Amino acid sequence: MFLLTVKKKFVKELTVIGIILTALVAVVYHLFIPDRYFLWFPAIPIFFYLFGLFYIEMFAFNYRQGVQKIAMTYLVCKALKFILSAMVLIFYGFVIGHEVVAFMVTFIFFYFAFLIFETRFFLLFEAKLKLRQKRNDEKNTVHSDYAVTADGGSGCHDAGTGR
Template sequence: MMNITKTKRNFIGLLTLFSLLCGGVGAVVLHKALPGHYFSGYPFIPVFFYLFGLFGIYMFDACRRHAPQKMLLMYMAMKVLKMIFSLFLLMIYCWVVREEARAFLLTFIAFYLLYLIYETWFFFSFEMNRKRKSKNENRNETIA
């Protein structure tokens, strides 16, 4: 049986919901509000960010278990890695599918920002909860 922490389970659940919601809303916007702007590569964008989010949470979980003092470094490394992979994907897509390049770039940037906000919120909340629990544990030890 696979061992999954509560934080990892919460992140994966929320990431799945967020990806489905953003992917669906984005498709509706491109089909209805901006007719003619939907492009064939659109589904790859939410899938890219979803898979990168899964990779990220597994990396964070491994870091939390084996080197918790390096969590901030891991967070920053994941952001840099995501940016490098994103730029690489953007360059390849725009080179291969030139006629859809502008729509792909604008949509990709919108998703990049949305996922950046979501991930920052999630990990900020995680860190605040961790600090609050640590403070409560220290207070309980002092009382006992």
């Protein structure tokens, strides 16, 4: 249930930030620098949106495998995103070649905006996860079979045998 809630929140925030950034950059291009607009502009937010969906699915998968792997998942996803982004920039620069500087500046703007969003989300997720584990640990400690009784004993019925 916790994981489903986190995924829904991430996708909702990812969608909102994607729409806002896309609208903001499109307005800047159309109002201030219309001669620099390039036809591949919509591909940039789509790339980062799809990678965001991949990102949360990787977290969900590794969360089910074990919480210990989440930090590594974050690092692997960041490295993969960097490599794919570099490949997209190189491909666009050599194959398409139309308004390369505008494409690269826009791509880098989206890259850092989504990087900040994902890092913020990951840090908040980690904090909630640690708080949740702490509550579970406290709950297990309080309800343990070996809890200390009010008279300072160990809670064992037979003091001589420990049973």
